[in-house]
Amino acid sequence: MNSRYAPSLGKDLLGLEQLSREQILGILDTSEPFKEISERTIKKVPLLRGKTIVNAFFENSTRTRISFEFAEKRLSADTVNFAAGGSSVSKGETLVDTARNLEAMRIDMVVIRHGSSGAPQFLAERIASNVINAGDGGHEHPTQGLLDMLTLRDHLGRLEGIKVVIVGDVLHSRVARSNIWGLRKVGAEVAVCGPKTLIPPAIEELGVTVFRRIEEAIEWGDALNVLRLQLERMKSGFIPSLREYNRIFGVTRERLERAPRDLLILHPGPMNRGVEIDSVVADGPHSVILPQVTNGVAVRMAVLYLLAGGKSESAEMARTGMES
C-alpha cells in the first residue's frame, strides 16, 4: 500500500507490548505535526467534531487526565470526565456495568485509568468503542512510554542504539514496563537500577541490564528516566528511609558530573524533589521533564487520530504486515 498512510492501530491502545516496531514509530512520526497545533493561536482542529470521549479515571491522576483532555479538546471532541477515585469498587462486576452504561450513552472512545492490571483490556473486549489505556495497575501506561520515547528521539536524534536507564521503583511501575517494551522494540538498549526490593526478579528476561549501583548506571547510559518513588513504599518496607534512598539512589548533580557524557534527564512526574531527584538536576540544562509534558499532548492527539473509528481487524493486518 501507499506509504502515505500511517500504520493502523486497530480499535484499542492497551499497551506497547502488543505493538510492532512500525506501529510504535508510526505513532511517534504522527505526533510531529500535532505538536504544531498546540502552538497555534486557535489551538483546535475539527478532526473529532461530534465524537464523544469518556475519560474514566478509577484512580487519581492530574497530569495524564489533563493531558488527555487537552488532546481531545484540541481535536474538537466532546469530553466527559468520570472519576471514581478512592472508592473501593471491585473490578469485575462494576466494570461490566460501566461498559454497558457507557455503550448505552452512545460514546465513541474511552480513556481508562484503573488500579487493576488488565482492566482496559477487559473493557475493550466488551464494548465497540475505542479504548485507550491511561495506566492500569502495574501493567502498562502506553502513552507515557510513547511520550518518553518521543522526547528521547527529539533530544538524542534517534532511538536505535541509545542507552536508557530506568531508575527507581521498577517493581510497581507501569511506566517502566511500557518504556521497556517500547524502547526494546525500536532497538534502544535499556537498563534498570534501584534497590533490590524494587527490581522485579528475572527482569533480565525482557532484555534489560540490571545495575545495582547508580554510579555504574550513570556511566553506562545516555539518558536517565527517573521514576517517582511512591512514598507509601516506605511504609510497606521496600526501602528503609527516604534519606537513605536519596543517599544511595538519588540522581544528584555530583553523581552526574562524574559521568563521561551529559545525560538526558526524564521524569514522568510528579517529582519528589530531594528524594529520587535533586532540584538542581530536575531544573538543570539536561532536564527534559517539561518537554515531556508538552510532548504528552501531541502523542495523545496522534493516538486519538490513529484510533478514532478504528476496528479490531485493521490492527491484526498492521501487525502481520498484510495490506488492506
Place this chain on the structure above:
Amino acid sequence: MSEPQRQLLLDHQAVRRILARMAHEVVEQAGGIERLTLVGIHRRGVHLANWLAREIENAEGVAPATGTLDITLYRDDLMAIGPRPVVGETRLPIDGIEQRAVAIVDDVLFTGRTVRAALDELTDFGRPSRILLCVLVDRGGRELPIQADIVGKSYNIPSGDLVEVMVPEIDGQLGVALVKESR
C-alpha cells in the same frame, strides 16, 4: 481488462511556461507582492508554491512569503476512508496571514473538497484580506461551488481517470500525465 493507459498531457517545458505565466497572474491579482503569501497544499502544492515563489523572485527581485498547509485534519471524509493518511507539516509565516492576500496553491482542482478544507483551516489562523486559489490543472468535476482564480490548464476529464502532476522534488521530473481508467 486492459492495463491503465498513461498519457503525457504537459511536458517539462509546457509546465514551466505555464508556471511563469501563473506567477505573473498571482502578483497581478494580489495587487503586488508586499502583502502576498503563497500557501502550498501538501504534498505537490508545496513544491509548486516554491516554484511560483522563485518565478516571482526572478521577475520582481523580491521573494513573496510562503507557507505550507496540510488539510488532513479538516477533511470531511477522514472517518470514512479507513487508513489514516500521514499528516504533513502546516507552517505559515510568523507574521501570520491577517490582512494578507493569501494564494492557495495546489496541483489539481477536482471536487473542490480539498479547497473547502483549506479555506476552513486558513481562517482558523486569521482573516486574510483576500484568498486566491491557484491551481496547475483544473480537471472539472466539482462537487462544491468552488472555482479557481488562476488556472494553469483546464481539461474536462472523466471522474474515473487520474490526473497526475509530477514535481522534481517527489517524482524526479516536472510534468502532467493522464492515467486512463482500465476498462
